[in-house]
Amino acid sequence: MNGKYETHEHDVLIIGAGGAGLRAAIEALGQGASVGVVCKSLLGKAHTVMAEGGIAAAMGNVDAADDWRTHFRDTMRGGKFLNNWRMAQLHAQEAAERVRELEQWGALFDRTEDGRILQRAFGGHSFKRLCHVGDRTGLEMIRTLQDRGVQQGFDVYMECTVTRLLMDGGRVAGAFAYWRENGRFVIFKAKSVVLATGGIGKAWPITSNSWEYTGDGMALAYEAGAELLDMEFVQFHPTGMVWPPGVQGLLVTEAVRGEGGLLRNKNGERFMERYDPQRMELSTRDVVARAIYTEVREGRGTEHGGAYLDISHKPADYVKRKLPSMYHQFRELADVDITAGPMEVGPTCHYMMGGVRVDAETAASTIPGLYAAGEAAAGLHGANRLGGNSLSDLLVFGRRAGLAAAAYAKAQNSPSIDSGQIEAAEREVLAPFERQGESPYVLHEELQQFMQKQVGIFRTEADLQSAMGKLEALKQRAQKLAISGSRMFNPGWHLCADMKSMLTVSEAVTRSALARKESRGAHSRIDFPKYDETWGKQNNIILRQGDEMNLQQRPTKELPDDLKALLADEKGAGA
């Protein structure tokens, strides 16, 4: 390997420092591995910090009848049975222990009368299941994990962007990255790598996601030859802010509905009666998002094109205590007092159910030594994720990924990395300084516009075909992105690297959406509005073949009889 680069060597390299990455790091450290965590932002700023409503775990503290079986069933029903059932089972079985662990590391959840962890209702969950801290559960979680990891002694490489995975033959060998601060390159050499890079929301203009969520992990895995799974399933959270323009897409937690918030259209009708009369506001996110979108499209939207969400019938003190950040967010950014009147809300691109295909037990991808956990991985949530199942996902599968990555590293020799890969990675990253061409900001905006219009909540063959054409053209233009200035903290240059990831995942989403000729969960085809039995039993798999993106279908795994019996059981809500 070339000696001119700053190089760090670890047993396990973790890319991403949100809930999944930090939980993986803690577990790998516990196994005695040397662990490096590399992240695009400062430690503690990852998107997990924005998670509001809670962590789903069948602890039964409020509803004693709840257990893992009902959590499993709700998750499968919410995912329209496309979930990897083994992941859903492990998740439901292990979530409660992972929450207790957080408490033992210092997290302070809201309490029940008898001093246990309080749980609240949420969409698609049959019981009060979400462990929470007001509406800032994610902050509590990330701070707890961060402090735990720091005390255990992981090395954190903050504000550092990985642009390529490095390989040793067929196995992963590390990553090539640059420091955002000064643009210098850095090589991470590692026996195993965990991708915990989160989602892809920044390919859409109206999103709850921050600038980091450009699909890096999925794109890195794809480039390295790993399989991506069910990329058509993009969750639009039903309630983002719609006004004023600057805050469009900002998340309004589902906890507002969990605490009793009501949805109405401009005529004052509780329109959920028409879409899911049983569960009403606490229906699953795919259903509520489509309902709001439909109300607006059919002319019953609010002044700024949304629906009204009202919690003002609850006592003002209660609202401020249980939803403090919502109270402040609306008061400060929209001049709305949510204790006195309704909020205006509409769908916002929020979460990626698809991602790197992984083994349920170990979070291993199809590349030796490469693991993925959290939003970057796929399988647990199927066609639609239930609120609260993301934070528990991060803990359960972050831990499993860390465990397996450390075990794998223990059994391996140090990999070798040829300098050709590194030089190619360097050339690619520096190219925007050396050519004349377009601004990455222009391309990003164009991408977002057609992804919103043509690869959004409702999809058609014609729209998706048109989006494919536009993606092809953008890919060509992206070869000529140009940027001025120096390599010192240069956001325009950083966006060039992010654009590459966004184009890869956008193409994967669009191709998969074109292929799936049915409507299921978050994937709604106007031209194929119903479930299709064949599609209900197969996954879309994306795989790189040379420079071409290849798509194929693979049958899902049959459920064992005991789990089948659980799903057939009609006790509890859910549909």
Next chain:
Amino acid sequence: MADVVLKVFRGDRESGATADYKVPVAPGMVVLDALHYVQKTQAPDLAVRWNCKAGKCGSCSAEVNGRPRLTCKTRMDSLPQDKPITILPLKSFPVIKDLVTDVSWNYKVNKKIPPFTPRAGTDWRMQQADIDRVQEFRKCIECFLCQNVCHVLRDHDKHEKFGGPRFFVRVAGLEMHPLDGVSRVGLLKNELGLGLCNITKCCTEVCPEEIRITDNAIIPLKERVVDEYYDPILRLVRKIRGAGSSAK
């Protein structure tokens, strides 16, 4: 729509000056939106740190018209529009570039603090009333605005001897955790320099999470240090009992 002029610091550790950018103001626009507009249209290499744009991550701190703020929560219409809006990096930390400062010192201070250590044999039952005050401290989003305005750091550069309000809040959260079993009072006195704080409450004033840093964290911690090190009766009692250093 009316245009406003932003005067934004451009430069690095060595040198720099403000540059003017014209920005059209849209309804509800915040200062961070205006900075993004500048990046998109005039200065793609303008360095700004941000993440959530919702006041939850504490990344986008800067000094707006002389006042330390989260730029994502500072509405343009809350500032006078007839004169330029000045946006400078946090003064208490070294500039990396433009509005991005080197806050790594904070992460080093944090490492000195012993983690939550549960008392043996706890059943993990806690009453809400007993954790309310700790939950207040745990609202901290680490925007470091409190560190930025603290005189001990801002004017006297005591970074080596002083932890700063952010870490007094963090220690208070641990010390007042109903199930925590270790004392950090010695650390507060000796390594975090709590005594240097002269309770001017500047930190409390700028906290975007409205944590009552001085009243609820710093003053009770100062009392614990006094009890431990300066109360003659308590010292005598401890001497007689032969107790260790626990001040809990």
